Amino acid sequence: MRKLPQDFTLGDKNAxxxxxxxxxxxxxxxxxxQAVYIDDMPEWPNELHIATGKSTEAHADIVSINLDKVRAYPGVVDVIVQADIPGEVDVSPVLSGDLLLAGNFVHYIGQSIFAVAATSLRAAKQAVELAEIVYQVREATLLPQQSLARQEFVLPTHTIQSGDAPAAMKSAPRTIQSEMYIKGQEHFYLEGQISVAVPNEDGGVQVFASSQHPAEVQKLVARVLGLPVGQVLVETRRMGGGFGGKESQAAVLGCMAAVLAVRNRCPVKYRMPRQDDMVQTGKRHDFWNTYHVGFNEAGEILAAEYDMVGKCGCTADLSDGVVDRAMFHADNAYFLPNARISGYRGKTHTVSNTAFRGFGGPKGVILAENVIEEIACSVGKDALDIRKLNCYQAGKDTTPYGQKINDDVLPTLIEELELSSDYRARRKAIQTFNAQNRFVKKGLALTPVKFGISFTSKHLNQGGALVHVYTDGSVHINHGGTEMGQGLFTKVAQIVAKAFGIDYQRVNVSSTRTDKVPNASPTAASAGTDLNGMAALDAVNTIKDRLRDFAIEHYGIQPDDFVISDDLVRLGEESMSFPEFIKLAYMNRVSLSSTGFYKTPKIGYDRKAAKGRPFLYFANGAAVSEVIVDTFTGEYKVTQVDILHDVGDSINAELDIGQIEGAFVQGMGWLTSEELSWDEKGRITTNSPANYKIPTSADVPEKFTVKLFERANSEESIYRSKAVGEPPLMLGISVWCALKDACASVCDHQFSPPLAAPATPEAVYYAMQAARDYQEARL
Amino acid sequence: MKLLLNDELIEDNTLASDYTALRYLREKRGLMGTKEGCASGDCGACTLLVGALEEGELRYTTLNSCITPIQSLAGKHLVSVEYLSQQNALHPAQQAVVECHGSQCGFCTPGFVLSLASLYEERQSTQQSIDRESVCDAISGNLCRCTGYRPIIDAGLSMTQVEPDYVALLSQNHKVKQTLSELESSASLADDGSKSRNYVQPQNLAQLIAAKKACPDGVLIAGGTDLMLENTQRYHDFDDLIDLSQVTEMTTIQDDGQYLTLGASVTYADLETYCQDKYPHISGLLSRIASRQIRNRGTLGGNVANASPIADIPPLLLAFDADMQLLNVDGTTRTVSINDFYQGYKQTLLATDEWIVSFSVSLEKLAQCHRFYKVSKRMEDDISSVMLAARFAIEDDKITEVRLAFGGMAGTPIRAVNAEQALTQVSVNDEQALQRAIEKIRAELHPMSDVRASSRYRLDMACNLIRKAWLALNNQEAVTFSGHAVSDTLLITGNEETNHA
Incomplete structure (x- = not known):
């Protein structure tokens, strides 16, 4: 077999x-x-499988439940309702309200009312259909507009202000006042939600969870079982995709499996078939944003008043952070001298929405970019000029929440991309093309993203690691982060190898376990490498310090004479292989194992004052997208995408580019073909990949260029790299803006027609129709 | 039931009729490389290769194992990802995916690898090169949520260039060929279709009639791409299944000089290949139906008999006034017009114990100007919001006959007869007649709103698609996008080079 390249050099990006x-x-x-996902693990002969009985009403009291036929169904071993849960029934990640099983009240269609454990998943699924449940139906709130009107919120409203927005609005030469409804997004991780629980001999349980937050699964399993946290062990080797969907909501599966495993003294698997997953687990929030923006004749923004209502669903889940982040990103890359940004946590009788790559940020960024497109048409300029005019720069460097933008990455990056993508020449060519073609129209947009890096919940900004060196020189690393495809394990292994100065092949990664690194934060907020990489580095440095001390004592050398590099240990004049030296250290009773810890410095946000520094730094990027639209149908193709993205000093450019491309396409999907739909009863009608369409390979343009922006992080992050998981998702907004641009072309950009999000062919068709109507009215 | 699974000859007569290939691999064989992503044939994580002898040659295609009964694959060679890499040597498709960083979470990867391997097999054995379109076609039924596809497409494009660990093509494996031909002969000897088995695969109409007589309650299954959703999504257990896919008389395509006769068990893929050069608009439509994997299994008869109002084959057949040959279990046959076949929502003329044997389409009509337009949210593997099949017969610059058949516009596939009339016996370029036809459409069709499109959009599209067809008739072909990349010509000029049938 041909040997695969395994050498690596840090800082060798774009090579x-x-x-x-x-x-x-x-x-x-x-x-x-050969990669083992949880459903691939060997099953025990006595293993049971779970299915849950789901509410068919959005908001109702349960009058009666008859489960006799369910219990009698062949293969059914156990049936539980809320009262059978030995500990607490609440499995909320942060606050309260998420119940493992509903009691006498339901607040969304799909809510689990009872659970069946059977000898096969098929038997369990067939059995749950036999339940007889009588409801007393209540009125349901299904839209964020209704939540606001009825003042039904899962949490209090928060407002960020800078300057004097009402006064600036009054004196602004031009204003635009409008609204936009932005739909959510289904995660569609290819591996559905799953957990397996195996009881242990001490009354505790081991849970294999497809979860981005094993420590929380552990905590909640302990809570529902009424056990100390230490009696629960949670392990996650890898997920078949997470994207935020397995941050909080994976815990329900672990808890349900654990309750039934401990009750029945046997292993229990809870795997949600795709349709259950799409109905029963939360998604990206819909947002209803209303905006009022004041600007001058040049297109400079003077005032912004934004009201952003998130459709949080029936409980808080992680919505506080999601709505906060939407607010923190309503400026995107643009200076808002006078701003009022209010974020409402709308309660609806729908599944509780949750984290999804970008965590509210995309709902702020798309608002900002929509505003730019509309200002550009209003003042008759190219949208890129409006972007550059309003971009954070010297003298325009403070966000509405008071954090300073200390570097000029954004203007430089935008300028570089403008040149490398040939934006201006293409704009001209498109104008000519559109003038000459009636049946097809093209559109173009360059949109930036500035994304704040750090959890907005300060306490989560900590990471832990555990490094062992064995006597043969092999190294084993555990950390609190989870692998969901993003390459975190690879990056941390690289960091460990580099920090030691040894060959990458010596480093072994293994599953994330709550007994190796306790109390770990979720792998989320793009912070996986930042937090866990730093913690791993700390652990390596501790071991290296011990090795250095030993070398000084043993060889009588100076501290500087001890160097490990290129897999060799140099001891003044002498050198030896790493394994040899490690063996020697072991024989001399040097501890070869250490934990490591990191907490993000400098951050803090004063919620009362709505001011502070929520983020250590910002990750930036920009994309240029070009589209062509069939004016008969609104169907379109994305024909070219050029991306320039800021990952600081890249740790692994291939993995970073993979994150950028994948996030871009996911963001594009959110705003194009992926349309969540709900009926008037509150039932989700997009419950399968047959009716919910994520992009396929044919949706990705052949001309798709991704380059990394060459500049180290100005903050002291791990090897001066920058987080990359979420920020590029918002580059997909360039496709949406390009479609809006194509629609505006039919009225000579006199008016930027409202475009729904997602911009399905139907949405594009009617936006173009609106532009055409505007043009006809004008002439 | 006997089949070759990887390198093992399997015989198992204990399985439920609807037991899927995916479950068989995972639950009975411990082959965990094949994943369940959706259990509805929409994501491709369960993709397998299936090899069969075609005129003595081994040919491999892909299928969705999550909705394929294992027993339908009797006598075939089933290949899972575990077989692809041999003695730790990676297959070129695997090697290329690794080198191009084509996996992230990895859950979809085995399915992609098999789809790429199928393309590799096909192209290498015919010594054709691999281009971007062929890669996207091969993976059209594989969803990836992590990579954004670019590295996977690159892997597909580069797999013939990687230094291969081994070069042996699956299709050149003589041992496999021999085993399959042995299985074939033993099967045709043994299977008279009347055995008391829960899954029968009659080889001809006589056996089919016998099987149906022997088992009156047996449910007919062809490709199973829709029927099996009853099993995997609604957890219905089927008792006996009678498989139509191997009935010789139903799997042939015949051109007798007057009619083109299409067997009901002809797959979308068969027809796509057949029409490639002869009827490019038909193959163009077929490339928009479902995914590569589904097209390899799904049949024309299934699509028509299913009676879904959003199916794409019925409008096509309506546009050509196809005749349908029906066969009853009592041996009687009758011919009905597709125009009379649909009686109401999910209701057809088919009697109990009657099935479709074939469709025939007049070659004269096939030679006339025809166009198909499919509007959906996604280009690949999506169900139509609206689909139009249009045909125009022209004499002396006059339209003498028009067919405007729609999917997605009513409870059944439907012809807009009033609009057709408005365009009949008028000059081909009579724009006022077109306008009248469009007004008729608005009066005669009342589509519904659902998850795919609003009623308003459907109606607007019906009108615009007729305009498109009319423009095509007048040699002003308006651009219609497909799963393929937009051509440079179109990007520069705004026009596609047209390719009239």
Missing amino acids: GQKGALPIHESAIKHVTG
Whole structure:
């Protein structure tokens, strides 16, 4: 077999040398089918399978439940209702309200009312259909507009202000006042939600969870079982995709499996078939944003008043952070001298919405970019000029929440992309093309993103690691982060190898376990490498310090004489291999294992004052997208995408580019073909990949260029890299803006017609129709 | 039931009729590389290769194992990801995916690898090169949520260039060929279709009639791409299944000089290949139906008999006034017009114990100007919001006959007869007649709003698609996008080079 390239050098980004960087640690296991996901683990002969009985009403009291036929169904071993849960019934991640099983009240269609454990999933699924449940139906709130009108919120409203927005609005030469409804998004991780619980001999339980937050699964399993947290062990080797969907909502599966496993003294698997997953788990929030913006004749924004209502669903889940982040990103890359941004946590009788890559940020960014497109048409300029005019720069460097933008990455990056993508020439060519073609129209947009890095909940900004060195020189690393495909394990292994100065091949990664690194934060907020990489570095440094002390004592050398590099240990004049030296250290009773810890410095946000520094730094990027639209149908193709993205000093450019491309396409999907729909009863009608369409390979343009912006992080992040998981998702907004631009072309950009999000062919068709109507009225 | 699974000859007569290939691999064989992503044939994580002898040659295609009964694959060679890499040597498709960083979470990867391997097999054995369109076609039924596809497409494009660990093509494996031909002969000897089995695969109409007589309650299954959703999504257990996919008389395509006769068990893929050069508009439509994997299994008869108002084959057949040959279990046959077949929502003329044997379409009509337009949210593997099949017969610059058949506009596939009339016996370029036809459409069709489109959009599209067809008739072909990349010509000029049938 041809040897795969495994050498690596840090800081060798954009080198264009294919294979110069380590491949994903599981790549070969992925392509050969050997990578084990939870459903692939061998089953015990007595293993049971769970299905839940779901509410068919959005908001109702339960009058009666008859489960006799369910219990009698062949294969059914156990049936539980809320009263059978030995500990607490609440499995909320932060606040309260998320119940493992509903009691006498339901607040969304799909809510679990009872659970069945059967000898097969099929038997369990067939059995739950036999329940007889009588409801007393109540009126349901299904839209964020209704939540606001009825003042029904899951949490209090928060407002950020800077300057004097009402006064500035009054004196602004031009204003635009409008609204936009932005639909949510289904995660559609390819591996559905799953957990397996295996009881242990001490009354505790081990849970294998497909979760981005094993520590929280552990905590909640302990809570529902009424056990100390230490009696629960949670392990996550890998997820088949997470995207935020397995941050809080994976815990329900672990808890349900654990309750039934401990009750029945046998292993229990809870795997949600796709349709259950799409109905029963939360998604990206819909947002209803109303906006009032004042600007001058040049297109400079003077005042902004934004009201952003998130459709949180029936409980808080992580919505506080989601709505906050939407507010923190309503400026996107643009200076708002006078702003009032209010974020409402709308309560609806629908499944509780949750984290999704970007965590509210995209709902702020798209608002900002929509405003730019509309200002550009209003003042008759190219939208890029409006973007550059309003972009954070010297003298325009403070966000509405008071954090300073200390560098000029954004203007530089935008300028670079403008040139490298040939934006101006293409704009001209498109104008000519559109003038000459009636049946097809093109559109173009360059949109930036500035994304704040750090959890907005300060306490989560900590990471832990555990590093062992064995006597043969092999190194084992555990950390609190989870692997969901993003390459975190690969990056942390690279960091460990580099920090030691040893060959990457010596470093082994293994599953995330709550007994190795306790109390870990979720792998979320793009912070996986920042937090866990730093913690791993700390652990390595501790071991290295011990090795240095030993070398000084043993060889009588100076501290500077001790160097490990290129897999060799240099001891003044002498050198020896790493394994040899480690063996020697072991024989001399040096501790070869250490924990590591990191907490993000400098951050803090004063919620009362609505001012502070929620983020350590910002990750930036920009994309240019070009589209072509069929004016008969509104169907379109994305024909070219150029991206320039800021990952600081890249740790692994191949993995970073993978994150950028994947996030872009996911963001594009959110705003194009992926349309969540609900009926008037509150039932989700997009409950399967047959009616919910994520992009396929044919939706990705052949001309798709991604380059990394060459600049180190100005903050002291791990090897001066920057977080990359979420920010590029918002680059997909360039496709939406390009579609809006194509629609505006039919009225010579006199008016930027409202475009729904997602911009399905139907939405594009009617936006173009609106532009055409505007043009006809004008002439 | 006997089949070759990877390198093992399997015989198992204990399985439920509807037991899927995916479950068989995972639950009975411990082959966990094949994943369940959706259990509805929409994501491709369960993709397998299936090899069969075609005129003595081994040919491999892909299928969705999550909705394929394992017993339907009797006598075939089933290949899972575990077989692809041999003695730790990666298949070129695997090697390329690794080198291009084509996996992230990895859950969809085995399915992609098999789809790419199928393309590799096909192109290498016929010594054709691999281009971007062929890669996207091969993976059209594989969803990836992590990578954004670029590295996977690159892997597909580069897999013939990687230094291969081994070069042996699956289709050149003589041992497999021999095993399959042995299985074939033993099957045709043994299977008279009347055995008391829960899954029968009659080889001809006589066996089919016998099987149906022997088992009156047996449910007919062809590709199973819709029927099996009853099993995997609604958890219905089927008792006996009678498989139509191997009935010789139903799997042929015949051109007798006057009519083109299409067997009801002809798959979308068969027809797509057949029409490639002869009827490019038909193959163009077929490329928009479902995914590669589904097209390899789904049949014309299934699509028509299913009677879904959003199916794409019925409008096509309506546009050509196809005749349908029906066969009853008592041996009687009758011919009905597709125009009379649909009686109401999910209701057809088919009697109990009657099935479709074939469709025939007049070659004269096939030679006339025809166009198909499918509007959906996504280009690949999506169900139509609206679909139009249009045909125009022209004499002396006059339209003498028009067919405007729609999917998605009513409870059944439907012809807009009033609009057709408005365009009949008028000059081809009579724009006022077109306008009248459009007004008729607005009066005669009342589509509903659902998850795919609003009623208003459907109606507007019906009108605009007729305009498109009319423009095509007048040699002003308006651009229609497909799953394929937009051509440079179109990007520069705004026009596609047209390719009239």
